[in-house]
Amino acid sequence: MLNKQLNKSLRSLFALLVLVMGLGFSTTTLAADEQSSKQQAAKDNPAELWRAVKGGETGRTTAQGIEPGVLINVGGNEGRIIRDDYITPAVALALVGVFGAFLVFYFVNGPAKLTKGFSGKMVERWSKADILLHWIMAIACLILMLTGLMIILGKFAIQPYVSASIWAGVIAFSKFVHDWTGPVFIVSWLVCIVKWMPLQTIKMYDLKWFLVVGGYINFGPFKGKHPDSGFANAGEKMWFWTLVFFGLFISVSGMMLVLPGLDLPREASMLALLVHGVSAAILIAFTIVHIWMATALSEGGMESMVSGYCDENWAIQHHNLWYDEIKANGTLKYQE
Structure with missing residues (x-):
């Protein structure tokens, strides 16, 4: 059973x-x-x-490497549309719009004059190492901006007006210079972060700096208002932290795009390209602001990054808390 x-x-x-x-x-x-x-x-x-x-349907091809069966990558194609329709205009706006806005502001407002004029006594502000480091990063950044703008905007502003051979040479040279300047920027950017980060901590008095627009307004209720500021004012701190974060994004995405050993999926490469473009637009806008503020809008401001010394009245007016600190602790040093 x-x-x-x-x-x-x-x-x-x-x-x-x-x-x-x-x-x-x-x-x-x-x-x-x-x-x-x-x-x-x-x-x-x-x-x-x-x-x-x-539609992105896969098949069989004789191609080798990653995604060999994909003839048209849908994600990559959509990324190209985003780049062309949104990021490229954003870069153009960052270049023309921000520069134009500050140009108008300069003609309406004028530079921020020293209330008591130049004292003739120069106070040490930056070391020679700081100046060298700043200019290495600044020059690398400007070269990357110019070559990057040529790569992304040149096809609209230059290519239609030159021969194919000239344009091929221009774009090839721009890409070569852009790729090899990148490592210089990354190294100097890292050193700047490590060296200058202790000077860039956010303080409560930085809020007032923004409320009175840093004392740069020459008319209305803000005229003559000089807010408290340490070694770096609130605007410089905002620029520094923007450079930290978006410099990181642009460095990582740039390495993803140029390193030959990386065999990335098309979606990852396109994402890196989009992040690179957005970061570039933001850094271009802030770089223009930084240059305007340090040169045309601040009387005596450029001198400290040329010689390392600033006028004593400039230090008192724009960085009073720092001046009081070095005077009190005995580290105030005049140019001989």
Whole structure:
């Protein structure tokens, strides 16, 4: 009796396995038939084939490496549209819009004059190492900006007006210089962060600096308002932390785009390109502001990054808390 029940159970189990295998085989066969039907339909109808390729459908190719079966990457194509429709105009706006806004502001407001004029006594502010480091990073940053603008905007502003051979030389040279200047910027950027970060901590009095626009307004209720400031004012701190974060984004994305050993999926490469473009637009805008503030809008401001010394009245007016500190602790040093 027990053997009969066991045999019956085994027959039932065997029948169940056969059924499952049969269903699996049928499903596989149907899927294969469906795929074969699609391929045959594509062969018979080129429009259907092109529609499938544009939709990102994979197939078999002789290509090697990552994603060999993808002829058109949908994500990469969408990223290209985002770059062309949004990021490129944003870069152009950062260049023309911010520069134009500050130019208008300068003609309306004028520079921030020293209330008591120049004292003639120069106070040490930066070391020679600081000056060298600043200018290495600044020159590298400007070269990257100019070559990057040529790469992203040159096809609109220059390519239509020159021959194909000239444009090929210009764009090849721009990319070569851009790629090899990148490491110089990254190294100097890292050293600047480590060296200057202790001077860039946010303080409560920095809020007032923004409320009175740093004392740069020469009319209305803000005229003559000189807010408290340490070694770095609130605007300089905002520039520094923008450089920290977006410098990181632009450095990492740039390495992803140029390092030959990386075999990235198309989506990752396109994401890196988009991050690179957005970061570039933000850094270009802030760099223009930084240059305007340090040169045209601040009387005597550029001198400290040329000689390392600033006028004593400039230090008192724009960085009073720092001046009081070095005077109190005996580190105040005049130029001999």
